[in-house]
Amino acid sequence: LNILAFDFGGTQARCCLARGGTIGADVRVLQRRADDGGRDWLKRLLSEGRALTADLTPDAVAVSFGGPVLAGGRVISMHVKGWEDVELTQEMSEAFGVPVFIENDANCGALGEYHGGAGAGCRFMAYFTVSTGIGGGVILDGKLFRGAHGMAAEFGHMVLDALPDAPQYAAGKRGVLEALASGPAIAREGKVALALAGKPVPETLTAKHVFEHARAGESWAKAVLDVAIGHLARGVAAVICAYDLERVVIGGGVALAGDDLFIPLRQKVKAYLPPMLEGKAAIVPAMHGDFAPLLGAIAIALESRDD
Amino acid sequence: LNILAFDFGGTQARCCLARGGTIGADVRVLQRRADDGGRDWLKRLLSEGRALTADLTPDAVAVSFGGPVLAGGRVISMHVKGWEDVELTQEMSEAFGVPVFIENDANCGALGEYHGGAGAGCRFMAYFTVSTGIGGGVILDGKLFRGAHGMAAEFGHMVLDALPDAPQYAAGKRGVLEALASGPAIAREGKVALALAGKPVPETLTAKHVFEHARAGESWAKAVLDVAIGHLARGVAAVICAYDLERVVIGGGVALAGDDLFIPLRQKVKAYLPPMLEGKAAIVPAMHGDFAPLLGAIAIALESRDD
Numbered sequence: 001l002n003i004l005a006f007d008f009g010g011t012q013a014r015c016c017l018a019r020g021g022t023i024g025a026d027v028r029v030l031q032r033r034a035d036d037g038g039r040d041w042l043k044r045l046l047s048e049g050r051a052l053t054a055d056l057t058p059d060a061v062a063v064s065f066g067g068p069v070l071a072g073g074r075v076i077s078m079h080v081k082g083w084e085d086v087e088l089t090q091e092m093s094e095a096f097g098v099p100v101f102i103e104n105d106a107n108c109g110a111l112g113e114y115h116g117g118a119g120a121g122c123r124f125m126a127y128f129t130v131s132t133g134i135g136g137g138v139i140l141d142g143k144l145f146r147g148a149h150g151m152a153a154e155f156g157h158m159v160l161d162a163l164p165d166a167p168q169y170a171a172g173k174r175g176v177l178e179a180l181a182s183g184p185a186i187a188r189e190g191k192v193a194l195a196l197a198g199k200p201v202p203e204t205l206t207a208k209h210v211f212e213h214a215r216a217g218e219s220w221a222k223a224v225l226d227v228a229i230g231h232l233a234r235g236v237a238a239v240i241c242a243y244d245l246e247r248v249v250i251g252g253g254v255a256l257a258g259d260d261l262f263i264p265l266r267q268k269v270k271a272y273l274p275p276m277l278e279g280k281a282a283i284v285p286a287m288h289g290d291f292a293p294l295l296g297a298i299a300i301a302l303e304s305r306d307d
Numbered sequence: 308l309n310i311l312a313f314d315f316g317g318t319q320a321r322c323c324l325a326r327g328g329t330i331g332a333d334v335r336v337l338q339r340r341a342d343d344g345g346r347d348w349l350k351r352l353l354s355e356g357r358a359l360t361a362d363l364t365p366d367a368v369a370v371s372f373g374g375p376v377l378a379g380g381r382v383i384s385m386h387v388k389g390w391e392d393v394e395l396t397q398e399m400s401e402a403f404g405v406p407v408f409i410e411n412d413a414n415c416g417a418l419g420e421y422h423g424g425a426g427a428g429c430r431f432m433a434y435f436t437v438s439t440g441i442g443g444g445v446i447l448d449g450k451l452f453r454g455a456h457g458m459a460a461e462f463g464h465m466v467l468d469a470l471p472d473a474p475q476y477a478a479g480k481r482g483v484l485e486a487l488a489s490g491p492a493i494a495r496e497g498k499v500a501l502a503l504a505g506k507p508v509p510e511t512l513t514a515k516h517v518f519e520h521a522r523a524g525e526s527w528a529k530a531v532l533d534v535a536i537g538h539l540a541r542g543v544a545a546v547i548c549a550y551d552l553e554r555v556v557i558g559g560g561v562a563l564a565g566d567d568l569f570i571p572l573r574q575k576v577k578a579y580l581p582p583m584l585e586g587k588a589a590i591v592p593a594m595h596g597d598f599a600p601l602l603g604a605i606a607i608a609l610e611s612r613d614d
Contacts, residue, residue, distance in 0.1 A: 068583050076583075124455035138549075140447070147551025148431035149587055157581040158545040160467065162537060173579055230469060238465040242445075242549040244454025272480055274464040276375050276383075280456055 003301045004049050004058040004096065007105065007294045009066040013045055014290070017052040018062075018298045023291065028052070038086060046095050053096070061092050061100045062301035064108035064293035069150060073102045101301045103144075105129075106153065108296030109286070110137025111144055113249045115299045117287040122246040126239050127286070128155055130232065131252035134178040137296075138243060144300075156182070160234050180231035183207040183254050186224060193220040211257045229261065233268030240273060240281050251286030258285065310608045311356050311365040311403065314412065314601045316373040320352055321597070324359040325369075325605045330598065335359070345393060353402050360403070368399050368407045369608035371415035371600035376457060380409045408608045410451075412436075413460065415603030416593075417444025418451055420556045422606045424594040429553040433546050434593070435462055437539065438559035441485040445550060451607075463489070467541050487538035490514040490561050493531060500527040518564045536568065540575030547580060547588050558593030565592065 001021050007014040016027040028048055032041050049061075065088065068076045073089025092100040103111075110119070110127035119125040125139040134156030138145045145152050156178035161167075166175030167185065179185055186207035194201045197220045202209075213221035236248055255261060266283050288295055308328050314321040323334040335355055339348050356368075372395065375383045380396025399407040410418075417426070417434035426432040432446040441463030445452045452459050463485035468474075473482030474492065486492055493514035501508045504527045509516075520528035543555055562568060573590050595602055 122455075140452070145447070148429075148553045149551055151584055151587070152549065152551040154548040154551070154581060154584065157584070158548045159541045159579045160469070160545075162468070162541060172581060176581075234466045234469060238467075238545055239549060241461040241465045242459070242546060244456055244459040244461070246455045272466045274461060274479060274483075277458055277461065277464070280458070 001059045001302065001305060002056060003060050003062050003298050004053055005062040005064075005294050005298050005301075006045060006049065006092075007064040007066075007108070007297065008045065009105070013041075014294050015045060015048045015052065016294065017058065021298060021302050023294065023298070026052075027291070027294070042086065042088075042091065046091070049096065058096065058098055060098050060301040060305065061096050062297035063088065063092060063100065063102040064105045064297040065102060066105045069102055069104045071150065073100065075102070099301075099304075101297065101304055103297060103300055104135075105293040106135030107137040107144055107146070108293040108300070109135070109251060110139055110153075110249075111296030111299045112288050112292030112294070113251065113286050113296075114139045115295065117292060117295070118249040118251075118284045119247055124243065124245045125247045125249060126153070126155075126236075126243060126245050127249045127251065127292075128232075128236065128239075129252035129286075130181065130250060130254040131183050134182050134235075134252075136239070140243070155235055155239060158235055158238060160231055160238075177231060177235040181228045181235065181254075183252075186210050186228045186254070189224045189228065190221065193224050196220075207254050208257070211260050215260060225260075226264070229264050230268055233265055234272055236265070236269050236283065237272035240269070240277055244277065245281040248281050248283045249286050250283065251289070251292060255285050308366045308609065309363060310367050310369050310605050311360055312369040312371075312601050312605050312608075313352060313356065313399075314371040314373075314415070314604065315352065316412070320348075321601050322352060322355045322359065323601065324365065328605060328609050330601065330605070333359075334598070334601070349393070349395075349398065353398070356403065365403065365405055367405055367608040367611075368403050369604035370395065370399060370407065370409040371412045371604040372409060373412045376409055376411045378457065380407065382409070406608075406611075408604065408611055410604060410607055411442075412600040413442030414444040414451055414453070415600040415607070416442070416558060417446055417460075417556075418603030418606045419595050419599030419601070420558065420593050420603075421446045422602065424599060424602070425556040425591045426554055431550065431552045432554045432556060433460070433462075433543075433550060433552050434556045434558065434599075435539075435543065435546075436559035436593075437488065437557060437561040438490050441489050441542075441559075443546070447550070462542055462546060465542055465545060467538055467545075484538060484542040488535045488542065488561075490559075493517050493535045493561070496531045496535065497528065500531050503527075514561050515564070518567050522567060532567075533571070536571050537575055540572055541579055543572070543576050543590065544579035547576070547584055551584065552588040555588050555590045556593050557590065558596070558599060562592050 003018045013030045075088045089100045113119045123142045127137040129135045136153035136155035138153045159175045161175035167179040168174040190210040310325045320337045382395045396407045420426045430449045434444040436442045443460035443462035445460045466482045468482035474486040475481040497517040517528050
C-alpha cells in the first residue's frame with residue numbers, strides 16, 4: 001500500500017509518500033513563512049503532496065494535525081490564523097480522490113511510538129509530548145483511545161497548580177500542566193530566576209539553555225528544573241492513577257534533555273504514586289522523535305485498510 | 308440466577324441473596340465490632356452468607372471489596388488489621404463451592420451506577436465516591452476499565468497540591484485529592500477554620516456539619532467548602548481531560564449534600580476545563596447510594612455468566 005502522509009504543525013510540516021506503508025528517505029520538511037495564512041500553508045502542502053504522487057495514485061492519505069480534530073475531520077488550530085475551522089478531510093479528499101484518515105498529532109505520536117517505537121511490546125501506554133505545548137495520547141489494550149468525543153488525553157490541560165497567581169497561557173486555564181512544564185514555561189521561569197538572582201537576563205533563553213546551565217552546576221537553573229520536573233511528574237503520576245499503565249513514553253523537544261530529565265522525573269513520579277502503583281509503569285524516552293506523528297498517521301491508515 | 312452478594316467495607320458490610328439477579332428486601336447490614344480482627348469479620352460474613360443460602364445453592368458469589376483486589380482475588384485492606392493479604396476468592400470458593408467474582412468497591416460502585424443508575428444511557432462514565440476516602444471507577448465504551456494491573460481509576464491518589472505543607476494521610480502521599488476533599492479532610496479544615504476564627508471547636512465535627520454551617524450562612528464554613536470543592540473540581544476536571552467522558556457520577560457520603568455540593572462543583576469544573584471539553588461531561592449525583600457496590604458486584608457476576 002502506498003500512503004501519502006502529512007504532519008501539519010503550526011510552523012513546520014512534514015510530507016512523505018510511504019511506499020509499502022514504510023517511510024522512505026524522502027520526507028519533505030516545509031517551514032511555514034511568517035506571512036503564510038492558513039489557506040496558503042494548506043496550498044503549499046497540497047502542492048507538495050501532488051508532486052510526491054505525480055507518478056502514482058496513493059491508496060490513502062494520512063494526516064497528523066497539530067490541533068483538535070473534530071468529528072468529520074474538521075480541524076481547529078490555535079496557532080495558525082485563518083485556520084480556525086477548516087474541513088481538512090474534505091480538502092484532502094477533493095485534492096487526491098482517495099480515503100483520508102486524520103488524527104491529532106499527539107494521538108498520532110502515541111501510535112507512532114506504540115508501533116515499533118518506545119511503546120513496543122506493551123498494551124497500556126500513555127505518550128506525553130513536551131515541547132511548545134504538552135499533548136498526550138493513550139493506547140489502551142493495544143488500541144488508540146479517543147474518548148467519548150475524540151478529545152481524550154488532554155494532559156497539558158490538567159490544572160495542577162490551584163494558586164491564584166499560577167501561570168496562565170492564552171489558550172489554557174490558569175495553572176495547567178502546559179503552563180508549568182512545557183519548554184516555554186521552563187524558559188519563562190529561567191528568566192524569572194535569573195532576574196531574582198540579580199544576573200543578566202538574555203533576550204533569548206530556551207528550556208535547552210536552562211538544562212545546559214543546570215548541567216554546568218548553576219543553582220538557579222537546577223531550582224527551575226526541580227520545580228518544572230516536579231509538576232511534570234505530578235501530571236505523569238495523575239495519568240498513571242487514572243489509567244494504570246505499563247509504560248509512559250515522553251517525547252517532544254524537552255525530552256531531548258535525556259537523563260537530565262528522566263532520572264529526576266522517575267524519582268519524582270515514584271514519590272507521587274500510591275504504593276500499589278509504584279514501579280508499575282516504566283517511564284521512557286520516545287524513540288521516533290519528530291517522525292512519531294507521521295508514523296502514527298500511516299499506522300492509522302494501514303489499520304483502517306485492514307478492517 | 309441466584310447470586311450471593313457481599314459488600315465488605317472497613318466498618319460495615321452488606322450481604323444479600325439476589326434471586327433472579329435482583330436485590331430483594333432482605334439486605335443484611337452488619338457492623339464490625341471494634342475488637343473484630345480480619346478473620347473474625349470474615350467469619351461473621353461467611354456465616355451470614357450460609358444462613359441466606361440455607362435452602363438453596365447460589366449460582367455464584369459476587370464480592371465488592373473496600374480495598375485493592377489483586378490478580379487471583381487476593382485482597383488488601385488498609386483499614387482492617389489482620390486482613391493485610393487475604394485470599395478472599397479462595398475462602399469464598401471453599402465456603403460456597405461456586406464461582407466467585409470479586410472486584411474493588413469503587414469499580415463495583417461505577418458498574419452499579421452504570422446499570423440502571425445515574426450512568427444509565429451513556430458509554431463513557433467515571434464514578435467518584437467521596438466519603439472517608441475518595442475512590443474511583445471508570446466505564447469506557449460500556450465496559451468496566453481495569454487498567455494494566457487492575458488498579459485504574461485511583462482518583463483519590465492524584466497529587467493536586469504540590470506545596471510542602473500540603474495535608475497528608477497515613478495511606479497516601481502528601482497533597483493527594485483524598486487528603487484535600489474527602490469527608491475527614493473537610494472536617495479537619497473546618498476545625499482549623501473555627502480555631503482561626505476564634506470560635507469554639509467541637510470535639511466532633513463532620514463534613515455534614517460543615518455543609519450545615521455553610522447553609523446557615525457562616526463564612527468560615529463557606530470558605531472551607533469553597534476550597535475543598537475547588538480541589539474536587541480539579542480532580543474531576545483532570546479525569547475528564549484524561550478520559551473525555553459523557554458523564555461523571557459522584558457518590559459517597561459527601562455527595563449527599565446535594566445542590567450545596569453539585570452547583571458549585573459544576574461551576575468550578577467548567578472553570579478548570581479547556582474550551583473543547585467544557586460542557587461535554589454532565590456531573591450528576593449517584594442514584595443507588597450505599598447499594599451501588601452490591602449492585603455492581605451482582606452485575607459482574609451476571610455478565611461473567613453470560614460470556
